[in-house]
Amino acid sequence: MRIAAAGLALLSLLPATALAAGDAAEPKKVDWTFNGPFGTFDHAAARRGLVVYLDVCAMCHALRYVAYRNLTEIGLTEDQAKAVAAGHDVTDGPDETGAMFKRPGGLADRFVPPFPNDNAARFANGGALPPDLSLMYKARAHGADYIYSLLTGFQDPPADVQMAAGMTYNPYFPGHQTAMPAPLLDGLVAYEDGTEATVDQMARDVTQFLAWAAEPNLPTRHRIGLSVMIYLILLAGLLYAVKRRVWAHLH
Amino acid sequence: MSGGHESNDDLHHELKLRGVLGWIEYRLPIFNWINNAVGTNYPTPKNLNYFWNFGALAGVALVIQILTGIVLASHYVPTVDGAFASVERIMRDVNYGWLFRYVHANGASLFFAIVYVHLFRNLYYGSYKYPRELLWWLGLIILLLMIITAFMGYVLPWGQMSYWGATVITNLFGAIPIIGDELVLWLWGGYSVGEALLRGFYSLHYLLAFVIAALAVVHIWALHVHRSNNPLGIDIKGPQDVLPFHPYFTVKDLFGGSIYLIILAALVFYMPNALGEADNYIPANPLQTPAHIVPEWYLLPFYAILRAIPDKLGGVIALAAALLVLFAVPWLDTSKVRSARFRPIYKQLFWVLVADVFVLGWIGASPAEGIYITIGQLASAYYFLHFLVLLPVVGKLESPRPLPDSIATAVLEANRARAGGRR
Ligand code: HEM
Numbered sequence: 036m037r038i039a040a041a042g043l044a045l046l047s048l049l050p051a052t053a054l055a056a057g058d059a060a061e062p063k064k065v066d067w068t069f070n071g072p073f074g075t076f077d078h079a080a081a082r083r084g085l086v087v088y089l090d091v092c093a094m095c096h097a098l099r100y101v102a103y104r105n106l107t108e109i110g111l112t113e114d115q116a117k118a119v120a121a122g123h124d125v126t127d128g129p130d131e132t133g134a135m136f137k138r139p140g141g142l143a144d145r146f147v148p149p150f151p152n153d154n155a156a157r158f159a160n161g162g163a164l165p166p167d168l169s170l171m172y173k174a175r176a177h178g179a180d181y182i183y184s185l186l187t188g189f190q191d192p193p194a195d196v197q198m199a200a201g202m203t204y205n206p207y208f209p210g211h212q213t214a215m216p217a218p219l220l221d222g223l224v225a226y227e228d229g230t231e232a233t234v235d236q237m238a239r240d241v242t243q244f245l246a247w248a249a250e251p252n253l254p255t256r257h258r259i260g261l262s263v264m265i266y267l268i269l270l271a272g273l274l275y276a277v278k279r280r281v282w283a284h285l286h
Numbered sequence: 287m288s289g290g291h292e293s294n295d296d297l298h299h300e301l302k303l304r305g306v307l308g309w310i311e312y313r314l315p316i317f318n319w320i321n322n323a324v325g326t327n328y329p330t331p332k333n334l335n336y337f338w339n340f341g342a343l344a345g346v347a348l349v350i351q352i353l354t355g356i357v358l359a360s361h362y363v364p365t366v367d368g369a370f371a372s373v374e375r376i377m378r379d380v381n382y383g384w385l386f387r388y389v390h391a392n393g394a395s396l397f398f399a400i401v402y403v404h405l406f407r408n409l410y411y412g413s414y415k416y417p418r419e420l421l422w423w424l425g426l427i428i429l430l431l432m433i434i435t436a437f438m439g440y441v442l443p444w445g446q447m448s449y450w451g452a453t454v455i456t457n458l459f460g461a462i463p464i465i466g467d468e469l470v471l472w473l474w475g476g477y478s479v480g481e482a483l484l485r486g487f488y489s490l491h492y493l494l495a496f497v498i499a500a501l502a503v504v505h506i507w508a509l510h511v512h513r514s515n516n517p518l519g520i521d522i523k524g525p526q527d528v529l530p531f532h533p534y535f536t537v538k539d540l541f542g543g544s545i546y547l548i549i550l551a552a553l554v555f556y557m558p559n560a561l562g563e564a565d566n567y568i569p570a571n572p573l574q575t576p577a578h579i580v581p582e583w584y585l586l587p588f589y590a591i592l593r594a595i596p597d598k599l600g601g602v603i604a605l606a607a608a609l610l611v612l613f614a615v616p617w618l619d620t621s622k623v624r625s626a627r628f629r630p631i632y633k634q635l636f637w638v639l640v641a642d643v644f645v646l647g648w649i650g651a652s653p654a655e656g657i658y659i660t661i662g663q664l665a666s667a668y669y670f671l672h673f674l675v676l677l678p679v680v681g682k683l684e685s686p687r688p689l690p691d692s693i694a695t696a697v698l699e700a701n702r703a704r705a706g707g708r709r
Contacts, residue, residue, distance in 0.1 A: 072556050173559055251378060256558070260555025271545055274541040275541050278538055281534060282534065
């Protein structure tokens with residue numbers, strides 16, 4: 036009974052993974068630095084990704100759940116984070132006259148969205164809503180692999196595919212037609228660290244940034260996890276020994 | 287069939303306490319109460335295997351849910367506009383909020399895994415039979431409440447699956463004749479799934495966990511009357527059949543508990559979202575139906591039975607019947623022998639049932655189309671066939687293998703065989 040039960044327990048993990056496929060192409064597999072039990076973020080890549088996000092994606096996509104102060108976690112200095120924040124106007128108020136006013140963003144503010152509301156965002160994007168990217172890494176099956184594949188997957192549609200107006204062909208997107216125009220072009224941003232800004236590089240970097248944005252506690256989680264696992268495994272070993280000891284004289 | 291507890295006197299290990307403890311004990315005999323419950327004065331069959339860990343583990347899992355839940359509740363905002371964002375605040379800004387939330391979400395999954403093993407353990411060893419029918423019923427009521435509690439909890443983060451799961455499930459009540467439509471409006475507290483429902487679910491989610499805790503106490507009370515069943519399924523005949531719960535089973539449960547914590551930690555720290563649906567990280571959107579609406583894995587078999595019947599009311603009846611039939615199992619099983627070890631045919635059927643439930647789980651996760659529909663219908667039919675036909679018939683037809691005289695003799699024989707190198 037024991038072995039069979041263990042096998043079945045393993046099987047029970049299957050259904051969750053069997054779902055996602057749909058008609059979209061299987062995303063490319065990338066060996067991300069944050070994969071695996073010891074994985075952590077590549078801060079330099081995440082900082083480059085921030086540049087891509089700010090210069091490109093932020094025209095259309097919000098990042099509501101991330102605050103400017105969080106940027107110090109990927110190695111920006113406080114002044115650099117302040118500078119990023121100050122580049123965006125935040126609506127605040129009401130002041131003593133009762134009027135709302137604009138002020139430059141500060142560290143405590145969350146990323147300022149590009150559009151005041153969903154309707155404005157749709158209006159600017161031909162009716163389609165660019166989703167908030169704060170949780171994108173967790174909100175799609177295959178997470179980072181999917182984002183990377185999507186960003187590098189734009190191509191001319193096959194001859195037999197009839198494209199709807201304003202749509203772009205992308206085999207990784209469910210339905211293969213997306214309202215997002217290919218956002219990246221070689222050399223679109225200028226990286227300060229001299230890295231060449233190819234489409235592939237920018238896609239990797241912004242994916243790294245978005246993974247951090249969605250799961251900023253991942254490095255802490257992995258670090259604590261290691262200590263907890265070591266502790267628990269030692270504890271289990273000890274308890275097993277005690278159990279053997281207590282039961283020994285009965286056999 | 288009479289229980290072995292008449293021989294209690296031989297087994298007694300009363301605590302004699304002096305000093306402060308004695309002073310307290312004289313006024314409130316709490317130490318003997320504990321000692322009788324999980325101490326040296328609770329005689330336990332000596333041949334229990336590791337499947338008997340799962341009851342204690344379920345208790346630990348419940349405590350973990352309540353403790354982490356209380357922390358989450360102090361930061362959670364049960365409003366349509368605030369719920370999703372408040373969960374994100376827990377994940378990002380509350381100290382170790384991510385830890386509490388991941389333990390709560392994965393803890394719920396493991397809680398079900400544990401309870402399912404516990405339940406199938408009972409089916410295998412016939413633990414639901416005389417005189418433990420009420421104990422079995424209490425367990426089933428706890429399972430029912432767990433299903434409701436977990437479903438309501440899953441609605442709280444107000445993601446896409448939360449919203450659409452709540453919509454699909456509450457709509458089912460509309461299938462009930464006459465009162466259906468009114469009932470759905472009452473559940474919603476309005477004309478759609480919205481804030482009234484969210485607040486109601488939050489309140490009940492909090493409450494039901496404590497109802498479950500109370501029922502768990504009654505469950506254990508009933509357990510202590512006739513004591514644990516055991517892998518042989520025969521009654522305790524005397525002191526030679528038992529061991530005091532402490533230290534033998536306390537240490538065994540502690541060891542089992544540590545393995546459980548390792549699995550929980552592995553999920554929480556290394557794959558915290560593996561058992562969840564990615565869609566629930568998208569805020570609820572009443573205007574956009576997700577491509578697949580699926581419940582959490584632990585409800586998939588029931589979901590498959592629900593969808594196996596093309597008619598909505600029929601599906602709801604089948605779903606309810608799938609749970610209710612379990613209440614009748616002590617009487618549907620006509621065999622006097624408890625343990626499947628001595629029931630060659632039932633033993634096979636047990637594993638077929640387990641496989642059938644896994645097939646149902648797989649179908650529950652698959653789209654309701656093409657061949658999946660047929661497989662789902664066959665697997666659902668088999669589920670009922672097992673309980674309603676095979677279980678009563680096999681009990682009558684099967685000739686069980688001879689039962690050992692007592693637990694003690696069987697244990698001795700097994701030890702001798704092991705010493706003789708036969709195994
Ligand atoms: C029988 C025990 C319990 C079970 C099975 C259970 C199950 C669940 C589940 C499945 C979720 C959704 C997890 C997610 O994906 O976020 C949840 C959320 C939640 N639960 Fe519980 N729970 C239990 C007890 C409690 C208790 C006792 C409390 C409060 C004292 C509580 C408070 C909450 C809160 C505030 C949330 C929303 C936050 C969140 O989604 O992370 N739970 N619960």
